Amino acid sequence: MGFKSFAFGIISRIILICAMVYIGMYFFIKEQSIVQATLFSVIVIFQVINLISYGNTTNRKITRFLESIRYSDFSSSFTKDSKLGSSFKEMNVSFNEVIEAFKKTRAEKEENMLFLQIMIQHINTGILSFDSEGKIGVINGAAKQLLQIHQFKDIGDLGKLSVDLLNSVLQLKPEGSFSMKINSDLHLNVQSAAFKKEGTSWTLLSFQNIKSELQKNELQAWQNLTKVLRHEIMNSMTPIASLANSLGTILEEDVVEEEDALKLNKESYLDLSEGLETISKRSAGLVDFVNAYRDYTNIPVPILAKFRAKALFEKLYVLLKEDLANANIKLSCTVNPAELEIMADWELIQMILINLIKNAKEAMEKAENRNIMLIAGIDSHSSPYIQVIDHGEGIVPEALERIFVPFYTTKKSGSGIGLAISRQIMNLHKGNLEVVSEPNVKTVFMLKFG
Numbered sequence: 001m002g003f004k005s006f007a008f009g010i011i012s013r014i015i016l017i018c019a020m021v022y023i024g025m026y027f028f029i030k031e032q033s034i035v036q037a038t039l040f041s042v043i044v045i046f047q048v049i050n051l052i053s054y055g056n057t058t059n060r061k062i063t064r065f066l067e068s069i070r071y072s073d074f075s076s077s078f079t080k081d082s083k084l085g086s087s088f089k090e091m092n093v094s095f096n097e098v099i100e101a102f103k104k105t106r107a108e109k110e111e112n113m114l115f116l117q118i119m120i121q122h123i124n125t126g127i128l129s130f131d132s133e134g135k136i137g138v139i140n141g142a143a144k145q146l147l148q149i150h151q152f153k154d155i156g157d158l159g160k161l162s163v164d165l166l167n168s169v170l171q172l173k174p175e176g177s178f179s180m181k182i183n184s185d186l187h188l189n190v191q192s193a194a195f196k197k198e199g200t201s202w203t204l205l206s207f208q209n210i211k212s213e214l215q216k217n218e219l220q221a222w223q224n225l226t227k228v229l230r231h232e233i234m235n236s237m238t239p240i241a242s243l244a245n246s247l248g249t250i251l252e253e254d255v256v257e258e259e260d261a262l263k264l265n266k267e268s269y270l271d272l273s274e275g276l277e278t279i280s281k282r283s284a285g286l287v288d289f290v291n292a293y294r295d296y297t298n299i300p301v302p303i304l305a306k307f308r309a310k311a312l313f314e315k316l317y318v319l320l321k322e323d324l325a326n327a328n329i330k331l332s333c334t335v336n337p338a339e340l341e342i343m344a345d346w347e348l349i350q351m352i353l354i355n356l357i358k359n360a361k362e363a364m365e366k367a368e369n370r371n372i373m374l375i376a377g378i379d380s381h382s383s384p385y386i387q388v389i390d391h392g393e394g395i396v397p398e399a400l401e402r403i404f405v406p407f408y409t410t411k412k413s414g415s416g417i418g419l420a421i422s423r424q425i426m427n428l429h430k431g432n433l434e435v436v437s438e439p440n441v442k443t444v445f446m447l448k449f450g
Contacts, residue, residue, distance in 0.1 A: 010051070013047060013050065013051045014051070016047055017044055017047045017048060017051065020040050020043050020044045020047060021040075021044055023040055024036070024039075024040030024041055024043075024044065027040065061095070117138075120138065120140045121140050121141050122141075123140070123142060124142055125142060125206050125207065125208055126140065126142040126143030126144075126145075126146045126147070126205075126206065126207030126208070127139070127140045127142070127143055127204070127205070127206055127207075128140075128143045128204075128205045128206075128207070129202050129203065129204045129205070130154075130155040130202070130203055130205075131200050131201065131202050131203075132200065132201045132202075134154045134155040134156055135153070135154060135155075136152055136153055136154060136155065136157075137202060139152060142207075143207055146186070146188070146207050146209055147161055147207070148161070149161055155169070155170075161182065162180070162182050164180065165180055165182060165188070165190075168180060168190070169190065169192075169205065172190065172192045173192065173381070173382060174192055174193060174194035174203075175192065175193060175194075175380075175381045176191075176192050176381060176383075176450075177189065177190060177191040177192065177450075178190055178430060178450065179210065185211065186209055186211065187209060187210050187211040188207055188208065188209060188210070189207070189208045189209075189210045190205060190206070190207055191205070191206045192204070192205055233286070237286075239278070239282055240279050240282050240283070243275045243278055243279055244279065246271075246275060247271075247272055247275045247276070250268050250271055250272055250275075251272075254268035255268075299421060299424055299425060299428065300348075301428065302344065302345035302348055302425070302428050302429055303345050304343050304344060304345060304429075305343070305344075305345070305346065306341045306342070306343050307341065307342060307344075307346050308339065308340065308341055308342075309335045309340045309341070309342055309376035309384070309386065310333075310335045310338060310339075310340070310376075312342075312346065312349065312350065312353075313333040313335065313374055313376070314333075315350065316331075316333075316350065316353055316354065316357070316374070317331060317333060319354070320354070320357055323361075324357075324361060324372070327361055327364075327365075327370075328370055329361055329364060329370045329371070329372060330370060330371045330372070331357070331371075331372050331374065332371060332372070332373050332374070333373075333374045333375075334373070334374070334375045334376070335375075335376045335377075336375075336376070336377050336378075337377075337378070340376055340377070340378065340384060341384075342376075342384045342386075342449060343449070344429055344449060345425075345429070348425045348429075349386075349425075349429075349447070351422075351425075352422040352425055352426070352433070352447065353374070353386070353388065353447075355418045355419075355422055356388040356422070356445050357372060357374075357388060359418070359419075360372050360388060360390035360392060360443070361390075362392075363390055363392030363393050363394070363443065364390055364391065364392035364393075365392070365393075366392075366393070367390075367391050367392045367393070368391075369391035370391075371391065372388070372389070372390050373387070373388075373389040373390075374386065374387070374388060375387040375389065379448070383448065383449055383450065384449045385446055385447060385448050385449065386446070386447040387444055387445065387446050387447075388444070388445045389442060389443070389444050389445075390442070390443050391441065391442055391443075392440075392443065393439065393440055394437045394438060394439035394440055394441065394442070394443045395435065395437040395439065395443060396439055400435065400437060403419050403435070404419050404420055404423045404433070405420065406420040419433070426447055426448070426449075429449060429450065430449075430450035431447065431448045431449040431450045432447075432448045433445065433446070433447055433448075434446045434448065
């Protein structure tokens, strides 16, 4: 409304100038009156000056308003009335309302920022941000307490705590994570996120000391392992002890001493022979169990090298083609993107996949869909993965939590260390081995690489 009044003011002044020019020309041409013509000319000049002043006053108001917005100077105010008249009243009121709205928005933003800063300072997770040049932006109390670095101004100062930690942080991709043991009291889990602020790229890191959690998980793992070891050893030792006692009874009751010789009837001899054979088999089983445990605890350190997933799949296809064909099972392989490369130990990853494919083959003994799929791709975090998918009998929910426990098995002839070793190998690759299963529908094992 104020701008409409302003337009009316401009038009009325232009009309008045035109009228004065017309009247002046009339007196000069018709009346031959130079004095009157000169008077009207002076009036026209003053009107032009008034028009310019009128327009510039509005421009100055608009400029002052825009500069207040630009520089966030909301202390400016515009009077409701003006020397130019009431036509500017509504425009001034509108300017003041906009200024007040911006002032309120900035106040809310500052309150939210203050709340965020207080929250960041009070959470137990260490928070640190740095820009593309390494300059530290935000660092909370938890991060200072964890890292114990004085005068932390640049991300390079992280090297004072651990050079390996600094290198891992600099190589960390957005949305990535890793864990690293710094010393006996500090085992850090680090996660990364990326954002932009005022056109500058920033990295946000979170730090957590997971030592106590690892100790808790380690204790639980040892308890589970102890239960399995006790179960397996007792399964072997109980019949051995019982048989040894029975054989001792046979020797005491059925052996007959005659002159210089000891005699044993045929039936007792056969019982004794059968008992000794059983003890031998159970002892051999116990030795195999100990060897399996040794294999589990002596996994070699991965030798990392880049290789194409497609080449790995082709090698597996050649190795397993005949065995799968004999079971009437088809192995299909998909790699997307086709040139996908994985940084890992070829031999160890191949061993995992062979184990998973053989497990899938055994699970598909009665399946109608006799197709095992190998799929390699990249997840939403730009990390490579490999999936082994089958449509066999699957894994019941109760067993899903236990199949990675050493020596736990759902198979009659299984040792129970294949999946445990496979997961441990993936952990050594800073990745993981996960499983999702819907019994009698589909089972998916996924190798996720860090």
